[in-house]
Amino acid sequence: MHCIQNIDEMRQLATSWRKDGFSIGFVPTMGALHDGHVSLIQKARENQRVIVSIFVNPRQFGANEDFSRYPRKPHEDCAICKKHGVDAVFMPHADALYQYDDGIRILAPLAMSNVLEGAIRPGHFDGVLEVLTRFFHIIQPTRAYFGRKDAQQLLIVQRMVYEWFWNLEIIGCEIIRDAHGIALSSRNAYLSDDGYRNAQKIAQSTRFLEQAIKAGECDFAKLKAKSLTILSPLEIDYFCAIDYNLKEVQTLTKHNLIVKAVRIEGVRLLDSVWIL
Numbered sequence: 001m002h003c004i005q006n007i008d009e010m011r012q013l014a015t016s017w018r019k020d021g022f023s024i025g026f027v028p029t030m031g032a033l034h035d036g037h038v039s040l041i042q043k044a045r046e047n048q049r050v051i052v053s054i055f056v057n058p059r060q061f062g063a064n065e066d067f068s069r070y071p072r073k074p075h076e077d078c079a080i081c082k083k084h085g086v087d088a089v090f091m092p093h094a095d096a097l098y099q100y101d102d103g104i105r106i107l108a109p110l111a112m113s114n115v116l117e118g119a120i121r122p123g124h125f126d127g128v129l130e131v132l133t134r135f136f137h138i139i140q141p142t143r144a145y146f147g148r149k150d151a152q153q154l155l156i157v158q159r160m161v162y163e164w165f166w167n168l169e170i171i172g173c174e175i176i177r178d179a180h181g182i183a184l185s186s187r188n189a190y191l192s193d194d195g196y197r198n199a200q201k202i203a204q205s206t207r208f209l210e211q212a213i214k215a216g217e218c219d220f221a222k223l224k225a226k227s228l229t230i231l232s233p234l235e236i237d238y239f240c241a242i243d244y245n246l247k248e249v250q251t252l253t254k255h256n257l258i259v260k261a262v263r264i265e266g267v268r269l270l271d272s273v274w275i276l
């Protein structure tokens with residue numbers, strides 16, 4: 001497995017693979033890898049080569065967010081990647097990736113990015129797109145893999161690739177949960193035992209939603225009312241039903257999803273239920 005920090009080296013390796021006719025699956029991550037990331041890697045192995053980036057992207061963190069304390073475990077991460085058949089891990093330096101303080105900026109579409117996560121984290125999705133455009137240019141992957149847990153991110157990235165006629169397929173991947181049904185997240189590590197127990201309410205509300213939707217309930221007001229009783233007394237940042245353009249819907253149909261963010265001990269936990 002190649003471990004690469006240098007951008008030119010990464011570009012040359014990916015170019016040589018493409019010249020050899022290999023398809024390239026790309027999994028962008030911020031590291032502290034868990035089974036959610038591993039599931040993306042496994043899916044990416046439908047390509048002939050797999051590249052994982054590990055980069056805690058400063059541009060997607062707000063001034064008061066957890067950039068400096070975000071877990072960093074490069075050695076464990078590389079071992080996980082190696083174990084799961086990754087061909088190259090790309091770990092660039094921020095200074096090399098962002099060469100200019102006053103560089104070209106990218107703005108996510110406002111209607112998709114100033115709601116939900118974006119309303120709470122202004123500029124977050126601009127930062128996500130700024131790092132992904134660089135990675136997509138350096139690697140030029142055939143396919144890139146994103147978790148449905150970060151629903152808004154996945155939809156905005158899909159929009160960017162579509163809007164810019166990018167020759168790249170964005171694959172949304174299922175949400176991986178622990179034994180209690182809690183969506184795995186690198187930030188779960190911030191929770192105390194008590195906080196973790198409370199997070200199980202999120203899993204409970206997800207289970208309820210999945211079952212009720214499967215049984216044919218499509219009235220979002222009813223689904224929300226019951227979910228809020230399950231989640232009580234947790235602090236809810238948002239709980240919405242949306243379509244793929246991030247527009248709110250009241251009656252659920254195919255290609256809608258319910259997204260929620262809950263705050264426990266200051267940690268924001270995301271989960272979503274997709275009607276595919």
Ligand code: AMP
Nearest residue numbers: 029030031036146147150175176183184
């Ligand atoms: P992160 O390292 O948090 O930036 O996540 C990197 C990628 O892994 C993103 O596409 C996430 O949506 C995805 N991911 C994180 N947690 C999970 C999970 N529990 N299940 C599936 N995908 C996940």
